[in-house]
Amino acid sequence: MGVPVARPFLGDEEMAAVAEVLRSRWVTQGPQVAAFEREFADYVGAKHACAVSSCTTALHLALRAVGVQPGDEVITVSHSFIATANSIRYCGATPVFVDIQPDTFNMDPARIEEVITERTRAILCVHQLGMPCDLKVILDIARRHSLPVVEDAACAIGSEILWGGRWEKIGKPHGDVACFSFHPRKLLTTGDGGMITTSNAEWDRQFRLWRQHGMSVPDTVRHGAREVIFESYPQLGYNYRLTDIQAAIGRVQLRRIPEVVARRRQQAQRYRDLLSDMPGLGLPAEPEWARSNWQSFCVRLPEGCDQRRVMQAMLDAGISTRRGVMCAHREPAYAQEPWSCGTGPGDCDCPPGTCARLRESERAQDRAIILPLFHEMTEAEQDAVVAALREACAA
Ligand SMILES: *Cc1c(COP(=O)(O)O)cnc(C)c1O
Secondary structure, three states: OOEOOOOOOOOHHHHHHHHHHHHHOOOEOOHHHHHHHHHHHHHHOOOEEEEEOOHHHHHHHHHHHOOOOOOOEEEEEOEOOOHHHHHHHHOOOEEEEEOEOOOOOOEOHHHOHHHOOOOEEEEEEEOHHHOOOOHHHHHHHHHHOOOOEEEEOOOOOOOEEEEOOEEEEOOOOOOOEEEEEOOOOOOOOOOOOEEEEEOOHHHHHHHHHHHEOOOOOOHHHHHHOOOOOOOOOOOOOOEOOOEHHHHHHHHHHHHHHHHHHHHHHHHHHHHHHHHOOOOOOEOOOOOOOEEOOOOOEEEEOOOOOOHHHHHHHHHHOOEOOEEOOOEHHHOHHHHOOOOEOOOOOOOOOOOOOOOHHHHHHHHHHHHEEEEOOOOOOOHHHHHHHHHHHHHHHHO
16 A cells, blocks of 8 residues: 555646636736635635745745844744745845754744844744644743744644634734745645735735735736726835636635645544554644644654654555654755854854754654645555554564
């Protein structure tokens, strides 16, 4: 039995939606994008949602909007997909890395205050693998220091957090801006794509300007105009557009999200039930104020169980896995940069690829593996994963 680590859930409705856009001849920055934005904002409970080409470009614009400039520092985690840290560098700013909590794989809020300097301009937190990070504590700290908070919600569509006694969707946003990804590894895919949510109308206006080359007149306005309009380019912008073809897929995918999240929660619970008696295996923790969408189910291997060997044995049995989330500070692209592990740029004496202050991040990368989880996964496939993991760990 071959079991992939993930597989997007796409059906006839998505295909029909694409065909309809092609028939309409309006294939980018048109009515589908506008409708997708409205529906997405409604779903997460946000005032504004702006569609862009990826979560990476979303993060770049979000950081720019909250005022991150060259020479600034932005506090974030190394333990994330590299795009999180890269987006800070696109602004000419320096990522300052703090460690994670070992049980949730999320930013440890207790490590934030010690790295705040006069150059700190923002906090970029991550809802890693779909698990909400400790936003309440992070926001308390941020407000005390007048710092904006950008949420990397790439994996977190459908995830929820207990807020004022009510369950609210990640993306409201609870911080200042939240950024989503529609890459196929996430629960909602448009091939590639992203969304930026905020309550700030001025920032939303900025996002729309920047995503379209800084052009003053959006296509939707020019298209229906009865008078000739000349556009202008008041600011340096980018091509960070989402197409109508992608948006049409996204609208169908969004309608599926409640069902997809419900199923993943069942599947995650089933993994828990099947694996609970496995000695030494660490199961992911879900704080009582958080409800993950289980974008990934990441387990910590028992002591003495070699990660690469386990993954290879499972692959030999037809089961694809991935190692724990990467750490940006261990990659060559970060070896020569003034990234910091919590002492301010330049003050870190750790050799490239290791950091005394990011021990939990490094351990999570080295000791955890991501098990297959996707909408159409059968119980038999899940049983096969569990059997392969048990066997590989026993060997
Ligand atoms: C996937 C992911 C990204 C990047 O998203 P893209 O849409 O591929 O640019 C950023 N951050 C995290 C945490 C991710 O998982």
